[in-house]
Each structure stands twice: as C-alpha cells, then as structure tokens.
Amino acid sequence: MADAAAGMDLGHGVALLAAAVVAVPIFRKLGLGSVLGYLAAGLAIGPFGLRLFADPEAILHFAELGVVLFLFLIGLEMRPARLWSLRKEIFGLGATQVLACCALLSGIALLAGLPWQAAVIGASGFVLSSTAVIMKMLDEQGETATEAGQRAISILLLEDIAVVPLLALVAVLAAASGYADADARPAWQALAVAAGCIAVVVAAGKWLLNPFFRVLARSGAREIMTAAALLVVLGTALFMQWGGLSMAMGAFLAGVLLSESVFRHQLEADIEPFRGILLGLFFLSVGMSLDVAVVVAEWGLVVAGLAAFMVAKAAGIYLVARLFRAPPREAVQRAALFAQGGEFAFVLYGAATAAGVMAPRVGALMSAVVILSMAVTPLVVILLNRLMPPPKVSMDGVEAPDGLEGRVLLIGFGRFAQVVSQPLLAKGFEISLIESDVEMIRAAGSFGFKVYYGDGTRLDVLRASGAERAEAILVCVDKPDAADRIVELVKAEFPLAKVYARAYDRGHSMRLVQAGVDFQIRETFESAIKMGRHVLHGLGVDEAEAAEIIQDVRERDNERFQLQLTGGLAAGRYLMRGNMPTPTPEPFSVPRRGGEALNPEAAEALAQRKAGRVPHKAK
Incomplete structure (x- = not known):
C-alpha cells in the first residue's frame, strides 16, 4: 500500500509537470503569457477536466510557497532605504485604492441582494489583487524595477498588510451575528500580535541573520547554505502567518532585511530554482480549483x-x-493589471463561510468569480497593450536632423559609439550624430554632445543627416537587425561612403562582410583580447611570449572567420582551443572544390602552420 501511495504521488508529479510543459510553451507562443497557460493546464487535469486530482486545495496550500519565494526575491532587491522612500505609495496610494474599491464593490454586492456582512467580505476579498499574477506579469514584461512597477509592488504590500484587519473584521462580524469562535483572538489582540511578530522579524534580521550565515559559510558546505536560505524564508513566512499576517508578507520582509547582506547574491541564486517551479504549481492548482459545476449552474x-x-x-x-x-x-495599465481578485480571497471566504458570515453558496460563487478574474486578467492586459497607442515621448529640447554636413555620420550613440567618437573628435573631424533614444540624447547633451533624433533605418532620415555628403558612415546601433537594414540602405543609396559597422556577434560579422561593409568589428572582441593579455601578465608570462600568444589567437580567429564565410558557423571549429583533454585534430588539408581551395588565404595559413612558420601554441 505504501508503494502504491508513493507511485500515486509520483504519478501526480509527472502529470503536473507534463501539463505545464505542454500548455505553457503553447500559450506563450500564442502571445497569451505563461499565467494563462498554467491556469488552463490546471483546469484540464483537475477535478472538472481529466480528474487526475481530487483535492486541488491540498496542492494549492503547498504551491503557495511559490508566491512566498517570489516575494522573498523581490524583497532582496528592495533595500530598506528604498522601501522607506515608498512609504507614501504604500500607506497613501495603496490604502486609498483598497478603501475606495472596497466601498464600490460593497455597494454592487448590496444591490445584488447580498446581506451587508457578506457584501463587505465578498468585496474585501476581491479587492485584494493576486500578488502571484501581477508579479509574474510584471516580471515577464521586465517592469518590476521601473517606477510604475515599484508603485504596483507598494500597493500589493499594503494589500498584504490588510490581511490582518480583514480577518479581524470576519471575527467581529461573526460575533455580531452570534457565530463567534471561542478560540479566536479579540481584534486588538490580533493587531498587537501582528505588530509584535513584525518587530521580532526585524530584530532577528538586524542582529542574527548575518552572523548565522557567516557561521554556516565557514563550513564550506554549499547545500547547507541552500537549506539555511530556505529555512529563513519559510520559517519567517510561517512565523508571520502564525501572527495573523500573510506568508508572502513575511517572506518579503525577510528579503528586505537580507537585501544589504554580503550573502544576498548567493541567497538569490539558491532560491531562484525553487521559486519558478512552485509559482507555476500555484497557478496550476488555482486552475484546478475552479468549480465548473457552480459556473455552469x-x-x-x-x-x-x-x-x-x-x-x-x-x-x-x-x-x-x-x-x-x-x-x-x-x-x-494599473487598472487592467489590478482588476482581478486574488489568492487571499479563498482564505477570507473560507473563514467567513466557517464563521457563518457568508453562506456556502455565496462563497462558492465568489470563489469562482475570483478564479475567472485571475484567468481573464492576462487576456485583458494583452488586448489593452495591442489597442493602446505607443507611449508618447517628450521631444522637448530634442531636434531632428536637417541638412547635416559632417564628414562622418555616426548612427547610434550608445556606450560603443561614445568611445569611437573620441579619436575622431581629437583629430578635429566634424561628426554628425543621430540616435533614436530620447533619454540617451538628453544625457549626451549634458556631456557636451549635440545629438539629433533620428531612426537610421529610414532613408529620409539618412538623407537629412547628410549621408549623401559623408565620407564615412559608422553604424553603431546595438540591434543587429537594425544594423543590417542601415547597411543595406547605405550601400544601395550612398555607395561612395565608407561603411564601418559594429557587429553584435560572429554571425552578425559574417552578414556585415557579405553586405560589403569596409570594416566591421565584434563589440566585445578587442576588450576580451586585451583582458586575456593582462591575465597572462598577471600569471607570470613575459611580454614577448604574451604578445606571441595573442598574435596566434588573432590569426586563428581570423582564419576561422574566413573559413566560416564560405562554410558556415561550424567551419574551422578545429582552430578553437578547448579545455577537453583530447583536442579536436586539425584536418590535413583545407576543403577544396574542383582542385581549388575554397578559401586560398586559409589554405596558405594552414600550410605555413605545418611548415612551422606560424606558432600553434606558446613554446
């Protein structure tokens, strides 16, 4: 029986992983996001789908650990000074939003005929948005660290804090209705316990956590550090839950307290793998929890x-x-993102139903509404992003090019182009600069550069920027597709200009050479070569031998590049040194067609190697 039970558990795990692996890539490919994919997968394998799971509530409680770990990682990025700077957003913006929405939704529930107690609790549960859904979507869109994302996090923090008074409100309403739980804490006591728990966690974070991790680090056991990280996160979450606050709030607070620790990056690396899997499991269990029978009826x-x-x-x-x-x-965007109910509603509705404040039928209906709202939100956000016009960028102080006449036209003025411009300016050449990032233009202006706003992939902009008169055109944009388009236009429309291009990687370098640029360079090649030379010096290699080694690296790289131009990226692989004990053998001859070498330069270089005229490796 024990073996059968273990097999059943393993089967459940395989079913969960299979559902996620199939559904999430499909939904992401369709542009619907991973959250909706997890929810759909959960619905498919739950009690109202394939019926592989009879008790999704048990999985939901376990999967909440994903939300806990997610909030811990967010806390690690939120230093105390940053959190203090957001106090107005948390207690001003967050509290105002919760109270205003609670009043609106309570009024709607009353108009629908619910008793006022059930109306207030139903509205309160729906007002608390889903931390998991919102944080996952912010994370996927790369907006967690933006100012708008920080305000969203502030509102979520206030909603987590609101857990305590709302649970206390359920107890008060139950007492007023004659359903008081004899074991429940009085409201004042619940608030005092919650405040005390926060004080204990803050004190432990300030005086105990760093010494604790320092002692463990001396042991040298990496797995113990991982276990300790999980212990701190889950222990704090459990302690805060005992105090009446949410586990997510406790995990976030633990992260904030460790955000300035020397172990912060290691903790982040240790927790990250668990977070993603458990957060996906949470969404799967929410999808399973949808009572389709109630929705249909x-x-x-x-x-x-x-x-x-x-x-x-x-x-x-x-x-x-x-x-x-x-x-x-x-x-x-905030209205679309926060318009759904959240996972805490299930706890609140369950407590209200158990206390007699809310009828079981009303609780089931409200839970179904919350789950459906969590599923609809990603669709609403996607639709909104497609319908809304692109954000307007203020052009104050920014000029478009018109009749520029510099001998050199530099397209794109990021960190690469800024360095490239220095020797040209030092010689006194007149340079015309265009860039499509308004903030970059303003920042460059403060350092004494006159940069014009223009998209180099447009022919009219190139003409206005003086491409017809420029002797040299430098393509320094950081997007390979844009660089390819600019080179294509310049070679077709301004063939007299010399074209110098920044390449993103080796494949991009090959495309630029085939497009006919006069010069191209991979953006990190020279810096990597120079760093390798300094490392050789640091390890005791003398100057002459280091120069010989670096020259050999350059020649091998160039030889491989020439072979790749005709044979593709896989060609010339034998010219790269690896760290495996058995090196890839060099071919006895360069590939030929009809008696001629496909690349004469490479053939000659290989012949010289074999004759001993070019060093293979440092002697």
Missing part, C-alpha cells in the same frame, strides 16, 4: 458578477491613480 450570476466587479474595481483604481497624479497610460 449559475453562469448568469457568475458572468454578471465577474463583469460588474472587474469593471467597478478597474474604474476605482483608475480614479485613484489619477488622483495621485499618475500619467493616464500608467493609470489604465
């Missing part, structure tokens, strides 16, 4: 409730955002 109420609550909450969020002077675009 009461579909009219569910759809009406879903639409009414999401629209009303989005309207409230937008008004609050504008009240706090958020730009219209950010206000709309």
Whole structure:
C-alpha cells in the first residue's frame, strides 16, 4: 500500500509537470503569457477536466510557497532605504485604492441582494489583487524595477498588510451575528500580535541573520547554505502567518532585511530554482480549483458578477491613480493589471463561510468569480497593450536632423559609439550624430554632445543627416537587425561612403562582410583580447611570449572567420582551443572544390602552420 501511495504521488508529479510543459510553451507562443497557460493546464487535469486530482486545495496550500519565494526575491532587491522612500505609495496610494474599491464593490454586492456582512467580505476579498499574477506579469514584461512597477509592488504590500484587519473584521462580524469562535483572538489582540511578530522579524534580521550565515559559510558546505536560505524564508513566512499576517508578507520582509547582506547574491541564486517551479504549481492548482459545476449552474450570476466587479474595481483604481497624479497610460495599465481578485480571497471566504458570515453558496460563487478574474486578467492586459497607442515621448529640447554636413555620420550613440567618437573628435573631424533614444540624447547633451533624433533605418532620415555628403558612415546601433537594414540602405543609396559597422556577434560579422561593409568589428572582441593579455601578465608570462600568444589567437580567429564565410558557423571549429583533454585534430588539408581551395588565404595559413612558420601554441 505504501508503494502504491508513493507511485500515486509520483504519478501526480509527472502529470503536473507534463501539463505545464505542454500548455505553457503553447500559450506563450500564442502571445497569451505563461499565467494563462498554467491556469488552463490546471483546469484540464483537475477535478472538472481529466480528474487526475481530487483535492486541488491540498496542492494549492503547498504551491503557495511559490508566491512566498517570489516575494522573498523581490524583497532582496528592495533595500530598506528604498522601501522607506515608498512609504507614501504604500500607506497613501495603496490604502486609498483598497478603501475606495472596497466601498464600490460593497455597494454592487448590496444591490445584488447580498446581506451587508457578506457584501463587505465578498468585496474585501476581491479587492485584494493576486500578488502571484501581477508579479509574474510584471516580471515577464521586465517592469518590476521601473517606477510604475515599484508603485504596483507598494500597493500589493499594503494589500498584504490588510490581511490582518480583514480577518479581524470576519471575527467581529461573526460575533455580531452570534457565530463567534471561542478560540479566536479579540481584534486588538490580533493587531498587537501582528505588530509584535513584525518587530521580532526585524530584530532577528538586524542582529542574527548575518552572523548565522557567516557561521554556516565557514563550513564550506554549499547545500547547507541552500537549506539555511530556505529555512529563513519559510520559517519567517510561517512565523508571520502564525501572527495573523500573510506568508508572502513575511517572506518579503525577510528579503528586505537580507537585501544589504554580503550573502544576498548567493541567497538569490539558491532560491531562484525553487521559486519558478512552485509559482507555476500555484497557478496550476488555482486552475484546478475552479468549480465548473457552480459556473455552469449559475453562469448568469457568475458572468454578471465577474463583469460588474472587474469593471467597478478597474474604474476605482483608475480614479485613484489619477488622483495621485499618475500619467493616464500608467493609470489604465494599473487598472487592467489590478482588476482581478486574488489568492487571499479563498482564505477570507473560507473563514467567513466557517464563521457563518457568508453562506456556502455565496462563497462558492465568489470563489469562482475570483478564479475567472485571475484567468481573464492576462487576456485583458494583452488586448489593452495591442489597442493602446505607443507611449508618447517628450521631444522637448530634442531636434531632428536637417541638412547635416559632417564628414562622418555616426548612427547610434550608445556606450560603443561614445568611445569611437573620441579619436575622431581629437583629430578635429566634424561628426554628425543621430540616435533614436530620447533619454540617451538628453544625457549626451549634458556631456557636451549635440545629438539629433533620428531612426537610421529610414532613408529620409539618412538623407537629412547628410549621408549623401559623408565620407564615412559608422553604424553603431546595438540591434543587429537594425544594423543590417542601415547597411543595406547605405550601400544601395550612398555607395561612395565608407561603411564601418559594429557587429553584435560572429554571425552578425559574417552578414556585415557579405553586405560589403569596409570594416566591421565584434563589440566585445578587442576588450576580451586585451583582458586575456593582462591575465597572462598577471600569471607570470613575459611580454614577448604574451604578445606571441595573442598574435596566434588573432590569426586563428581570423582564419576561422574566413573559413566560416564560405562554410558556415561550424567551419574551422578545429582552430578553437578547448579545455577537453583530447583536442579536436586539425584536418590535413583545407576543403577544396574542383582542385581549388575554397578559401586560398586559409589554405596558405594552414600550410605555413605545418611548415612551422606560424606558432600553434606558446613554446
């Protein structure tokens, strides 16, 4: 029986992984995001799909650890000084949004005929947005560290803090209705315990955690450091849950307290693998938890409730955002992102149902509305991003090119081009600079550069920038596709100009050579060569031998590049030195066609090697 149970558990694990591996790539390929993929996969294998799982609630409780670990990693990036700077957003913006939306949704629930107690609790649960959904979407869009993303995190933190008073409210309403739990703490005591738990965690983080990890680091056992990281995160989360706060809040606080620790990066590396898997498991379990029978039986109420609550909450969020002077675009995006209910609603509705404040049927309907709202949100955000016009960029102080006449036209003015421009300016050449990043143009202006706004992939911009009169055109943009397009235009329209291009990698270098540029260079090649030379010096190799070694590296790289131009990226592989004990043997001859070498230069170089005229390796 034990073996059978173990096999059943293993089978469940395989089913979960298989569902995620199949669904998530498909949904991402369709542009629908991974969250919706996980939810759909959970619905497919849950009690109302293939029925592979009979108790999704048990998985949901375990999978909440994914949210906990996610919040811990966010906390590691949020130093105490940064958190303190967000206090107005947390307790001002966050509190205003929660109270305003709670009032709106309570009014809608009352109009729908719910008792006022159930209306308030139902609204309160839906007001607390899904931390998991929002953080996952912010993370996928790369907006976690932006100012708008930081404000979103501030609101989520306030919502986590709101857990304590809302649970206390359930106890108060239960007592007023005659359903008081004799074991429940009084409201004042619950608040005091929560505050005490926060104080204990802060004190431990300040005086205990660094010495604790320092002692463990001396042991040299990496797996013990990983275990300790998980112990700190999960222990803090469990302690905060005991104090009446959410586990996510506890994990976030632990991350903040360790954000200035010397072990921060190691902790982040240790936790990251667990976070992704458990967060996906959380979304799978939410999808399984959708009671399809309730949705089918009461579909009219569910759809009406879903639409009414999401629209009303989005309207409230937008008004609050504008009240706090958020730009219209950010206000709309925040309204779409926060319009759903969250995972804490399940806890709140469960407590309210157990306390008699909410009828079981109402609790089931509200839970279905919350789950559907979590599934709809990614679709709403995707649709909104496609319909909204691109953000307007202020062009104050930025000029478009018009009749520029520099001998050199430099396209793209990032960190690469800034260095390239220095010897030209030192010689006194007149340079015309264009760039498509407005912030970069403004930043360059503060350092004494006159940079014009222009997209080098457009022929009219190139003409206005003086490409017809320029003797040299330097393509220094950091996107390979854009560089290819610019080179194509310049070679076709301005054939007298010499073209110098920055290459992203080896494949891009090959494309640029085939396009006919006069010179190309991989953006990291020279810096890597120079660093290798300094390392040789640092390891005791004398100057002459180091120069010989570096020259051999250059010649091998050039020889391999010439072979790749005709034979593709796999050609000339034998010219790269590896660290495996058995090196790849060199061919006895260069590949030929019809008696002629495909690359005469490479053939000659190989002949010289064999004759001993070019050193293979340092003597």
